[in-house]
Amino acid sequence: MTAVIVGAGQAGAQTAAALRREGYAEPVVLIGAEPELPYQRPPLSKSFLEGDEAALPLRAKSFYADNGIELVTGERVTAIDREGRTVGFGDGRRLGWERLVLATGARPRRLGIPGEELAGVCMLRDLADAREIRSRMAATEAVVIIGGGFIGLELAAAFSGRAEVVVFEATDRLMGRAVTADMSAHFARAHAESGVVLRFAHLAAEFIGRDGRVTGVRTTDGRTFPADLVVIGAGVLPRDELARDCGLAADNGILVDATLRTCDPAVFAIGDCARFPSARTGSSVRLESVQNALDQGQHVAKQITSGIVGEYRSLPWFWSHQSDLKLQIAGLADGHDRTHLIGDPGEGKFSVLAFRRGELVAVESLNRPSDHMAARRLLAAGRTVPFDEATKPGFDLRAYQR
Numbered sequence: 001m002t003a004v005i006v007g008a009g010q011a012g013a014q015t016a017a018a019l020r021r022e023g024y025a026e027p028v029v030l031i032g033a034e035p036e037l038p039y040q041r042p043p044l045s046k047s048f049l050e051g052d053e054a055a056l057p058l059r060a061k062s063f064y065a066d067n068g069i070e071l072v073t074g075e076r077v078t079a080i081d082r083e084g085r086t087v088g089f090g091d092g093r094r095l096g097w098e099r100l101v102l103a104t105g106a107r108p109r110r111l112g113i114p115g116e117e118l119a120g121v122c123m124l125r126d127l128a129d130a131r132e133i134r135s136r137m138a139a140t141e142a143v144v145i146i147g148g149g150f151i152g153l154e155l156a157a158a159f160s161g162r163a164e165v166v167v168f169e170a171t172d173r174l175m176g177r178a179v180t181a182d183m184s185a186h187f188a189r190a191h192a193e194s195g196v197v198l199r200f201a202h203l204a205a206e207f208i209g210r211d212g213r214v215t216g217v218r219t220t221d222g223r224t225f226p227a228d229l230v231v232i233g234a235g236v237l238p239r240d241e242l243a244r245d246c247g248l249a250a251d252n253g254i255l256v257d258a259t260l261r262t263c264d265p266a267v268f269a270i271g272d273c274a275r276f277p278s279a280r281t282g283s284s285v286r287l288e289s290v291q292n293a294l295d296q297g298q299h300v301a302k303q304i305t306s307g308i309v310g311e312y313r314s315l316p317w318f319w320s321h322q323s324d325l326k327l328q329i330a331g332l333a334d335g336h337d338r339t340h341l342i343g344d345p346g347e348g349k350f351s352v353l354a355f356r357r358g359e360l361v362a363v364e365s366l367n368r369p370s371d372h373m374a375a376r377r378l379l380a381a382g383r384t385v386p387f388d389e390a391t392k393p394g395f396d397l398r399a400y401q402r
């Protein structure tokens, strides 16, 4: 039973490796559109910009051959035939499968405003994008970043002190989709203190340029901000078109059930491209994180190998490093109705505990790794802490992790 994995990113590469680790003895083919060996993306907005390339590849080239994984790089799958059980390439070649894993990731969202094609207007999703941004860093005097999410702010931190940095955020707070208002407010203060100019409720209307190169950004209220580099970090769209085209259900992500199967039981979807019912929030979620990509790859590999179907229940966790702001998040704060802060915000070391209906559902830790690890253990074990308990004097999260 040949297993074909489309997408050789974090989730796809993990699935291939986990299939072998689980003892899958049939052919495994891992197909990636990018020319590089499978690599990790988090350093692209962090250490890579300082020149560190060594940390990128997920595994050495020899790993794939040594483990009998046929790695196909630089090739894009253009069609899936579910009846004939094949994937197709642009030149008409076809490849058969009995189990198919879609791990196609996501693409950056374009703004669709004039001037997006100017040189110096960049996005950041892959190694080629990161190389371009890095190559422009030294000559950049003013950078405008569109989007105050994780990637935008990591870039702001990387440019801070080297160039004038302005961040446009469409809403009224930073990282609004991912963190509580308490944490957003702390990051806003810290970035502003390091010289980053934050413009909330600001929308770019047009990128302006000269001789094909960007020179500034005009906002919807008619103001112009000079820029010799613009990075758009306005979120991503799941790459779900292959799935749609072959009749699989998709709605802002390929729809899978709690076991990560699509409506075709031989086809799975995982990582950034997949939307699944979360046992933790009771809602359908699409998560963009390394933990989610890795754990879902592992889960699917186990099911393909054993043939035993099981619900995916891993605890989501995330991190973001913005210079000395080391943020770690355990759980999903969606729908939280109360927060409680422990630690010392003045020192830049604290955690925000988020509660839903009186029970702890997520912990955001800033420079408090021991809180993060304790929260992960506690929440992963399916335990919680009542609000009244957490607000007692001397409360220590670490005491609850066992």
Ligand code: FAD
Residues within 6 Å of the ligand: 006, 007, 008, 009, 010, 011, 012, 031, 032, 033, 034, 040, 041, 042, 043, 044, 045, 075, 076, 077, 078, 103, 104, 105, 106, 124, 125, 126, 151, 239, 242, 270, 271, 272, 273, 287, 288, 289, 290, 291, 293, 317, 318, 319, 320, 321
């Ligand atoms: P991807 O890693 O995007 O891999 C999908 C792959 O599929 C791509 O290589 C794509 O080219 C390929 N593909 C798509 N369509 C086809 C096709 N038709 N045929 C063949 N190949 C195809 N997460 C964290 O948890 N912490 C962080 O600090 C963090 N930082 C990040 C920084 C940056 C700059 C970026 C871009 C992401 C970051 N993330 C971070 C998110 C994390 O990297 C993603 O959630 C993770 O990579 C998702 O893995 P994936 O395999 O689903 O998708």
